[in-house]
Each structure stands twice: as structure tokens, then as C-alpha cells.
Amino acid sequence: MTTPPVFDARGLVKRYILGETTVEALRGVDLEVSAGEVLVVAGPSGSGKSTLLHLLGTLDEPDAGSLTLAGTATATxxxxxxxxxxxxxxxxxxxxxxxLPVLSAEENVELPLWLAGVGARERRERARAVLAEVGLEHRFGHRPDQLSGGERQRVAIARAIVHRPLAVLADEPTGNLDSETATEVMDLLMALNRSRETVVVVSTHDPALIARAPRRVVLRDGRIAADTRGAAA
Amino acid sequence: MSRLLLAIVASGTVTLSGLAGAQVHPADRALLAQTNLFSTVPEQFHARLTVNRTDWLRPLQAEMWRGGRDRMLARVLDPRQAGRFLLQMGAEHYLIAPGARQPVKLGAGVGAAGAVSFEQLLGLDVERDFDIERAEGSGRIVTFHLVARPDTAAARATPRARWVVDRTRRLPLRVDIVLADGRTARVVEFADFLPGRDRVPSRLVLKDVLRGGPPAIVEIVAFEATPVPDGLFSLTDPAGRAQLPPAEKPR
Amino acid sequence: MKLALLALRNLARNRRRTAISLAVVATGTAALLLTAGFVAFSFEGLSEAMIHGGLGHLEIARQSATEGRTATLERSVADGLDDWQALQQQVEALPGVLAAAPTLHVAGMASTAAGRSAAFLGVAGDPVRERRMGFTVKVRQGVEMADAPPREGEDQVLLTQGLAQTLGVGPGDRMTLLAVDPDGMLNALDVTVAGLITTGVQELDTRYLRLHLHSAQRLLGTASASNLLVTLDRTSRTDEALHRLRGVLAGHQPPLAVVPWTERAPFYRQVRALYRGIFWFLGSIVFALVVLATSNTLAMAVMERVRELGTLRALGTSIGQVAGLVGLEALWLGLIGGVLGDLLGAALIVALNWLNISMAPPPGAVDPIELRVLFVPEAFVGTILLMLAVLALAAVGPVLRVARLRIVEALAHT
Structure with a gap:
């Protein structure tokens, strides 16, 4: 028996009503992402990158089309x-x-474990391990406002993986970082993908990041304009 | 329920112009005079009487003396009431009590509502104190509508009255005490008269129309026309009354 | 990490706003505490005034005399206690009883030699026992009644000032009392005015007089008393003593009633109802003010954190948990504000009592009163509960808003 794809989107359509006009953010997107893949969704602003990530992350519902997540149809x-x-x-x-500004780095990372009902001691151990994994073993007790931008995003990444999810959805994760830090963050995501076999879907319009991605999906006007694998030319 | 029907009722003063009975027939005037118990009953007498009401545990025994046209002294025959008298001088009523050095003048309402007073026994002095407003009834029963003469004590206590008489027997049947506003306050019925002394009532029925309650029945159990000493009625010297025998209950 | 702790930490984010909210809640709480303390003081003052002004804690009277009558001066002597002396001995032997004093009620007319007269309501008693019971008579002029039973012809009265004015008499003057005895017969008694008093109640001060039990018995030609008034060492023992007395006196012939003072003081009940009304009115105003002030603050706190709340939802926090977070923040405000309000209220109560403020006489009373505010433990707890309820109500809007949040929009919120 073959493992179902982590994301299986068919003809996804999403419309937004802005005043009196209706904007079609996605106009029929087909996308299949298998376990262990790293995928960059590229495209100019307004091409539908964020919308696609929201739909994949079940934060929003498509107006048409279907989406199956690890074998389960979201419509159900x-x-x-x-x-x-x-x-x-x-x-x-x-x-x-x-x-969350009122929580320390460690507590922010513990949040998904707390929601999952993990006990305090295990939460703490796992959060610290993941923080160490992202290179923040010296920052456990710091609040977000005491951390640099890159450190904050590492905490966010630690929070995203601490509960061992199937997939991490990162929407413009480097948008607020300088290029050096952005590269570090991207490397970190790829490293995590390798060590944990977690699917990573990153939306970005940073050419440097796009170039490093093993799979690149380019969106233009709500449609997939290109879907390429392998190192970029 | 107080036997004396303690009523502190302010009697309104009425000033009615003299209604000289020019229109009243002389025969009616004569009939009124003939039925005026104040005139027909001896001016000096001693009597014993009982007063009873259906809501009382026992009847009240009393004795009274009349010493003059409108002077009366009464006391209740009960050792617990020893030394207490009700004294009536015209329209004025006084309580004489051992605890009070002076006779205590009672308000008109209190005095007139007392179980033992002239009003309860003889009605009103209809000749002296009242003018006839009109007379009704051509048959045996005649009703005199009376108005108290202005500026008299009677005018304050009883501004108006209806005096109902039996023309044939020349006897009063009933008197209605009427207030200034026309409401009937009390009714005294002369139910019976002493045998042989047909002008002395022996049984009276007193009804308090304003306050309701069962009527009081007054019965004269002994009557003696006899001279009464003046000293009994003194407002200043209790010596005359002190000589009376103790107020024992009759057997 | 608990939701409650997270909520508490969230309160600390905007310290100024939280401080203002806490100040509103604490001020409201303190205002309610002061009101409750003042109302309690008024009740206690009024009740002690009524108990020691002549009601006693309990009244023993013939059952037939009490039926259908509540007022103080309505006990007919015809329905009085013939064996009051034996009853007195029996009652005074009970624990907690200070004394049992006979009183005799007499109504009638008072008149003077000058021809002035006025209706009176008289209460006769035993001055020695009444002193022992802590009954206070405020003598304004003249002297108190002699303690010893007066001899014949030496009867005395204490007249209320209004009645004395109507009759045109003063201390040392003589007058005559006229009353109806148990047989329904009029009797009269000459008395000397010993002094002028006030009952503390304006209405009563035009009609009331006091006299020695023996004088009233002489006037009414009786040896009975209308009732026995029982005073206890503590007002709080009233119920206990009531039940014990009812037990002790059960089976007495004729049947006796034991009536607590509250049932004989319609005035007290009316004042109590009035003050309660005022208290609830003030309470509702405070309630409304605190709801309005804090709901706005809570709504602002939610508005500022829409993206954060959206993130929590994205991470898998349920609607209930996110709404609960906002609700808990409100409850923390209520709890902390309530506790602070209790502390503030306690400080203000101490300060006000220390100042010894004198107030104008309350309605119907004669003398000015000294302001005191009592500590009412129930109110200290009650106000905190109330503030929790107030904040819960204030949080309804913000919580509903959070529950309706759309994640995508919340994440895009700036």
C-alpha cells in the first residue's frame, strides 16, 4: 500500500470580495506534495502564495476544488x-x-505540546531539545522582545516542529530578515526536513531562496505557472 | 369594646338662624311639650338601672340621681368603680374620680356617648333647647325635625334631631341624634314606660348608628321620686357624695 | 503553563490600562463596602435604639393580645398578664436574660386645669428594671421619674416635648389623665410632670408619655401588666432566646405569645427596606459603571491582540480556549480589583471612623448621629463575587468577538 500524499489539491479556487469587486486569488490549482518534500511556492505579490498556504494549512476553506490532507478530505x-x-x-x-510576547522562548515552543496535553516535564525537555537544535540553547528564558529577528524566527521554527508535525507551512518566513539571516533560516528548515522528514512548504519571492529549493512551484495570477524539481539553473 | 364608647369626636359648631316656628301648628307645639320627658319626669328622683349589650359578659348596674331640670349624677354599682361618678350639668359632662382632685370635664362626644346620661334616659330637652323646623305625619306617628337653638351647648352636642312621637298616647317613641352634615349618629328608642308613671321610660334601646355594634338596652329597675340633696352635684366639694352608701353591687 | 497564568501575564502587558481598570473595579468595590458598612451601621444603630428605646428583644404577652397587632403601643390591658410577677421570676432565671420588665399600655386624654387637652399614648414601666435593661430615656428638661412606686396623689409622668407643648405644661405642672379601664369605664388620675423627654421619633413625640407602672395600674384600676419585655445580654441571641422562651412558656393558660422585637417594629422594617433599596440602587449604578468601563478596556485588549489570537487559533488552540483566555483575563481583573477594593474599603472605613463625623438626624429622628461605618465580612466577600460577575458580564462582548474571529483575517490584522 502506498502512502497517500501529504497535500493533494485538485482545482483549488479561492475568491475574495473586496468592496464591489470579486478577486480570484486562486483559479484552479492542482498540487501534490509527498512526504519528506521541501517545496518553495514562488511568485510576485498577489499571485496567491499566501492564499494557497492558508488553504493547505486549513486556516481557510476553498470555494471550489478539493484538498486531501494525508488521506483525509478537508471537506469532511x-x-x-x-x-x-x-x-x-x-x-x-x-x-x-x-x-506570544508574554511567554519566554521556551514557553512559546512548549505551546503546541501544551495544546496536545503533554505533561510539564516532557514539554520542557522537548522544547529545550528543539531550541538547542535550532541553536538557541542559551536563550531558553528570553522573551521575544529580548531576541533578534533571526532568533525569533528560530523560536518560531522550533515551535512549528516541536510536536513533530507532518508538515511545516512557512509563509514568507524570511521577509523580515536580512539576507544572511534569511539564508540561515532557510538552511535550518532544510536541515530539519532532512533530519525529521517533515514536509516543508515555504512561500517566498526571494530569488536566492527559490534557487536553493529542491522543488519550486511558481504561481502567477492564481494559477501554477511552473512546477520544477532539482537544482535551479 | 368600651362600654362608654369613648369617642373623642369633635362636634362641629353649627350656627343656624333661629327657625322660629311660625309655620308650626300650635297643636304640634303642644304635642312636643307633652312628650318632652325633661318636663314630664319628676325633677328630683333616684333610680337604679341596668345597661346591657349582647357582646358584654355581664350587664352594667348603675344608679342615678336627678336634682333639677338638667343636673344628674350617676355611678356604676361595682366596688372597683368606688368613688367614680359621672356628673351632668346641662350639656356639660364631668368625670369625678378618686385619683383626680377636681371633676374632669369631658368632651361633648365622650359625655353624650356615655351609657348613663340624660340623653340615654330622657332624650333631649326638646322644648328648651330646640326649635321645630317642621313636623311630619298626620296620623298617629308624628316626626318633629328639630334644630338646636344657636349658641347653646345643645347646638354643639346635637345640632339636629328627629323627635318621633305617638300622637294618641302622647309619648315619645324615638329620638335620632343627627350631625350637622345630616348623618344620623345615634338613636334612642323609648321602648316602654313605667306602669302607673306613664311619662317615665322604663326600657330604652340605644343604637350607635355611626360606629355600629349591637344596641345597648337600658332598663329602669327602680324609680323613686324623692328630694335629692344639692351637695351631690357640687363641682368643688365632694363631701355630699362622700356620704352616699358604698357602691355595692345589688344582689 | 496554565491558561489562567497566561491570562494573568497578558494583564501585565499594558500596565497602565490594567491599572486604570483595576482602579475602577477597586473604587466600585470600596464604594459598595462603604455603603454596606454604613447601611449596617444604620440598621444596628436603629435596632439598638428600638430595643433599648422600649421594645426589648422579646415581648411576652397574651396570645389574644398579639393577634393581628404589630405596633408597639396597642396591647390592651383587658388582655393583659395577671400573673406577670410569676412569669417575670421564671423568665429572669433563664440564661442570657438581663431582665424582664412589665409594661402597661394606656391610651386616653390628658387635660390641664387651663382647659387644654390632647390624646396620649402612655407606656408605664418599672424604672429600676428598665435601667438594668439599658432602656434609655432622653430627659430634655426636668428630672427622671422617681424609682419607688408613687404614693397616692404623687403620681408622675414624663411627657414628650410635643405633647407638653400642646398641653402648655412643663416640669412641676399638674395635669389629669383620663383613660378607659379594662371594664370599659372612664377613670381619671392627677399627675405631676417630672420631666420632658424625646422618643427620638418625631411622630411619637407629639403623643407619647411615660409613667410608673403603679400609676398606670391606679389609673386603669388593675394589677395586670400589658406585657413583659425581655432584654438579653446580646441582640444576636434573640432567636435562641425566642425558642427557649416559647418552650418554657408552652402550656401556660391563657396561651402566651413570645414576639421578637423585629415583628413589633414596622418602622424598622420599613427603614430596612428603604435602605436595602438604596443599597441595591447604588449597587446597580456601580455595577453598570464598572461594566461599561471594563468592557471597553477588555474590548481594546482584544482588538490589539487580534493577530496573536489568530496565531493561537492557527496553532490549534480551540475557540473555547481562546475565548476562555479572554474571559479569564476579565475574571483576574475582577478578582484583583475586588481584593484591592476590599483593602481600600477597609482603609477608608478605618479613616472615616477615626474622623468622628457628625451627621444630621435621619428622617423621623430628633438627634444628630455620629457617622460610623461597620466592617461587614459578608460584604467583603460579596463584593469580590459581585466584581467577578461584573467582569464576566463585561467580557461577554469581547469573548463573543474572539469566538467569531476568522483566522486568516486575524493573521492579516495589523
Whole structure:
């Protein structure tokens, strides 16, 4: 028996109503992502990158088309099922890091484990291990406002992987970082993908990052314009 | 329920112009005079009487003396009431009590509502204190509508009255005490008269129309026309009354 | 890490705003505590005034005399206690009883030699026992009644000032009391005015007089008393003593009633109802003010954190958990504000009592009163519970807003 793809999207359509006009953010996207893949979704602003990631992350629902997540059709999931799916199977990294400012780095990383009902001691051990993995063993007790941008994004990445999700969805994770740090973050995501076999889907319009990705999906006007694998030319 | 029906009712003063009975037939005037118990009953007498009401545990025994047209002294025959008298001088009522050095003047309402007073026994001095407003009834029963003469004590206590008489027997049947506003306050019925002394009532029925309650029945159990010493009525010297025998209950 | 702890940490983020909210809650709490303390003081003052002004804690009277009557001066002597002396001995032997004093109620007319008269309501008692019971008579002029039973012709009265004014008499003057005895017969008694008093109640001060039990018995030609008034060492023992007395006196012939003072003081009940009304009115105003002030703060706190709340939802936090977080923040505000309010209230109560402020006489009373605010333990707990309820109500809007949050929009929120 073959393992179903982690993401299997067929003809995804998403429309937004802005005032009196309707904008079609996605106009029929087909995409299949298998376990262990790293995928960069590229394209100019407004091409539908974020929308695609939101749909893949069950943060929003498509207006047409179907999406199957690890063999389960999202159309059959209610609000609670989607919440539980995100909680246990997905990790998120945002452009603005979105850490809870009142919690320390360690506590931010513990959050998904706490939601999963993991006991305090195990939470702490696992959070510290992951933080060490991302190179922040000296920053456990620091609050987000005491960390640099790159450190914050590492904390966010640690938070995204601490509960061993199937996939990490990173929406412009380097958008707020300088190019050197951005490269570090991207390397980190790829390293995690290798060590954990976690699917990583990154949306970006940074050419340097796109060039390093093993698979590149280019969106243009809500449609996939190119889907290429292997090192870029 | 107080036997004396303690009523502190302010009697409104009425000033009615003299209604000289020019329109009243002389025969009616004569009939009124003939039925005026104040005139027909001896001016000096001693009587014993009982007063009873259906809601009382036992009847009240009393004795009274009349010493003049409108002077009366009464006391309740009960050792616990020893030394207490009710004294009536015209329209004025006084309580004489051992605890009070001076006779205590009672308000008109209190005095007139007392179980033992002239009003309860003889009605009103209809000749002296009242003018006839009109007379009704051509048959045996005649009703005199009376108005108290202005500026008299009677006018304050009883501004108006209806005096109902039996023309044939020349006897009063009933008196209605009417307030200034026209409401009937009390009714005294002359139910019976002493045999042989047909002008002395022996049984009276007193009804308090305003306050309701069962009527009081007054019965004269002994009557003696006899001279009464003046000293009994003194407001200043209790010596005359002190000589009376103790107020024992009759057997 | 608990949701409650996270909520508490969130409160610390905008310290100024949280401080203002806490100040609102604490001020409201303190205001309620002061009101409750003042109301309690008024109740206690009024109840002690009524108990020691002549009601006693308990009244023993014939059952037939109490039926359908609540007022103080309505016990007919015809329905009085013939064996009050034996009852007195029996009752005074009970624990907690300071004394049992006979009183005799007499109503009638008072008149003077000058021809002035006025209706009166008289209460006669035993001055020695009443002193032992802590009954206070405020003599404004003249002297108190002699303790010893007066001899015939030496009867005395204490007149209320209004009644004395109507009759045109003062201390040393003589007057005559007229009353109806148990047989329904009028009697009269000459008395000397010993002094002028006030009952503390304006209405009563135009009609009330006091006299020695023996004088009233002489006037009414009786040896009975209308009732026995029982005073206890502590007002809080009233219920206990009531039940014990009812037990002791059960089977007495004729049947006796034991009536607690509260049932005989409609005025007290009315004042209590009035003050309660005022308290609840003030309470609702405070409630409304705190709800309005804090709901706005909570709504702002939610608005500022929309993206954060969206992130929590994205990470798999349920709607209930996110809404609970906001609700818990509100409850923390209520709890901390309530506790601070309790402390503030306690400090203000101590300060106000220390200042010894004198107040104008309350409605119907004659003398000014000294302001005191009592500590009401129930109010200290109650206000905190109330503030929790207030903040829960204030959080309804923000919580609903959070529950309706769309994740994608929340994440895009700036």
C-alpha cells in the first residue's frame, strides 16, 4: 500500500470580495506534495502564495476544488476537526514570527505540546531539545522582545516542529530578515526536513531562496505557472 | 369594646338662624311639650338601672340621681368603680374620680356617648333647647325635625334631631341624634314606660348608628321620686357624695 | 503553563490600562463596602435604639393580645398578664436574660386645669428594671421619674416635648389623665410632670408619655401588666432566646405569645427596606459603571491582540480556549480589583471612623448621629463575587468577538 500524499489539491479556487469587486486569488490549482518534500511556492505579490498556504494549512476553506490532507478530505472536516488537525499534524511559521510576547522562548515552543496535553516535564525537555537544535540553547528564558529577528524566527521554527508535525507551512518566513539571516533560516528548515522528514512548504519571492529549493512551484495570477524539481539553473 | 364608647369626636359648631316656628301648628307645639320627658319626669328622683349589650359578659348596674331640670349624677354599682361618678350639668359632662382632685370635664362626644346620661334616659330637652323646623305625619306617628337653638351647648352636642312621637298616647317613641352634615349618629328608642308613671321610660334601646355594634338596652329597675340633696352635684366639694352608701353591687 | 497564568501575564502587558481598570473595579468595590458598612451601621444603630428605646428583644404577652397587632403601643390591658410577677421570676432565671420588665399600655386624654387637652399614648414601666435593661430615656428638661412606686396623689409622668407643648405644661405642672379601664369605664388620675423627654421619633413625640407602672395600674384600676419585655445580654441571641422562651412558656393558660422585637417594629422594617433599596440602587449604578468601563478596556485588549489570537487559533488552540483566555483575563481583573477594593474599603472605613463625623438626624429622628461605618465580612466577600460577575458580564462582548474571529483575517490584522 502506498502512502497517500501529504497535500493533494485538485482545482483549488479561492475568491475574495473586496468592496464591489470579486478577486480570484486562486483559479484552479492542482498540487501534490509527498512526504519528506521541501517545496518553495514562488511568485510576485498577489499571485496567491499566501492564499494557497492558508488553504493547505486549513486556516481557510476553498470555494471550489478539493484538498486531501494525508488521506483525509478537508471537506469532511468540521471546525473542531480542522483545529485538531492543525494542532497535531501541522506547524506554522509566519513572516512576523507571531510569538506570544508574554511567554519566554521556551514557553512559546512548549505551546503546541501544551495544546496536545503533554505533561510539564516532557514539554520542557522537548522544547529545550528543539531550541538547542535550532541553536538557541542559551536563550531558553528570553522573551521575544529580548531576541533578534533571526532568533525569533528560530523560536518560531522550533515551535512549528516541536510536536513533530507532518508538515511545516512557512509563509514568507524570511521577509523580515536580512539576507544572511534569511539564508540561515532557510538552511535550518532544510536541515530539519532532512533530519525529521517533515514536509516543508515555504512561500517566498526571494530569488536566492527559490534557487536553493529542491522543488519550486511558481504561481502567477492564481494559477501554477511552473512546477520544477532539482537544482535551479 | 368600651362600654362608654369613648369617642373623642369633635362636634362641629353649627350656627343656624333661629327657625322660629311660625309655620308650626300650635297643636304640634303642644304635642312636643307633652312628650318632652325633661318636663314630664319628676325633677328630683333616684333610680337604679341596668345597661346591657349582647357582646358584654355581664350587664352594667348603675344608679342615678336627678336634682333639677338638667343636673344628674350617676355611678356604676361595682366596688372597683368606688368613688367614680359621672356628673351632668346641662350639656356639660364631668368625670369625678378618686385619683383626680377636681371633676374632669369631658368632651361633648365622650359625655353624650356615655351609657348613663340624660340623653340615654330622657332624650333631649326638646322644648328648651330646640326649635321645630317642621313636623311630619298626620296620623298617629308624628316626626318633629328639630334644630338646636344657636349658641347653646345643645347646638354643639346635637345640632339636629328627629323627635318621633305617638300622637294618641302622647309619648315619645324615638329620638335620632343627627350631625350637622345630616348623618344620623345615634338613636334612642323609648321602648316602654313605667306602669302607673306613664311619662317615665322604663326600657330604652340605644343604637350607635355611626360606629355600629349591637344596641345597648337600658332598663329602669327602680324609680323613686324623692328630694335629692344639692351637695351631690357640687363641682368643688365632694363631701355630699362622700356620704352616699358604698357602691355595692345589688344582689 | 496554565491558561489562567497566561491570562494573568497578558494583564501585565499594558500596565497602565490594567491599572486604570483595576482602579475602577477597586473604587466600585470600596464604594459598595462603604455603603454596606454604613447601611449596617444604620440598621444596628436603629435596632439598638428600638430595643433599648422600649421594645426589648422579646415581648411576652397574651396570645389574644398579639393577634393581628404589630405596633408597639396597642396591647390592651383587658388582655393583659395577671400573673406577670410569676412569669417575670421564671423568665429572669433563664440564661442570657438581663431582665424582664412589665409594661402597661394606656391610651386616653390628658387635660390641664387651663382647659387644654390632647390624646396620649402612655407606656408605664418599672424604672429600676428598665435601667438594668439599658432602656434609655432622653430627659430634655426636668428630672427622671422617681424609682419607688408613687404614693397616692404623687403620681408622675414624663411627657414628650410635643405633647407638653400642646398641653402648655412643663416640669412641676399638674395635669389629669383620663383613660378607659379594662371594664370599659372612664377613670381619671392627677399627675405631676417630672420631666420632658424625646422618643427620638418625631411622630411619637407629639403623643407619647411615660409613667410608673403603679400609676398606670391606679389609673386603669388593675394589677395586670400589658406585657413583659425581655432584654438579653446580646441582640444576636434573640432567636435562641425566642425558642427557649416559647418552650418554657408552652402550656401556660391563657396561651402566651413570645414576639421578637423585629415583628413589633414596622418602622424598622420599613427603614430596612428603604435602605436595602438604596443599597441595591447604588449597587446597580456601580455595577453598570464598572461594566461599561471594563468592557471597553477588555474590548481594546482584544482588538490589539487580534493577530496573536489568530496565531493561537492557527496553532490549534480551540475557540473555547481562546475565548476562555479572554474571559479569564476579565475574571483576574475582577478578582484583583475586588481584593484591592476590599483593602481600600477597609482603609477608608478605618479613616472615616477615626474622623468622628457628625451627621444630621435621619428622617423621623430628633438627634444628630455620629457617622460610623461597620466592617461587614459578608460584604467583603460579596463584593469580590459581585466584581467577578461584573467582569464576566463585561467580557461577554469581547469573548463573543474572539469566538467569531476568522483566522486568516486575524493573521492579516495589523
Amino acid at each position: 472536516m468540521n471546525e473542531r476537526a480542522r483545529t485538531l488537525f492543525r494542532r497535531s499534524r501541522l506547524g506554522f511559521v509566519f513572516q512576523t514570527f507571531n510569538l
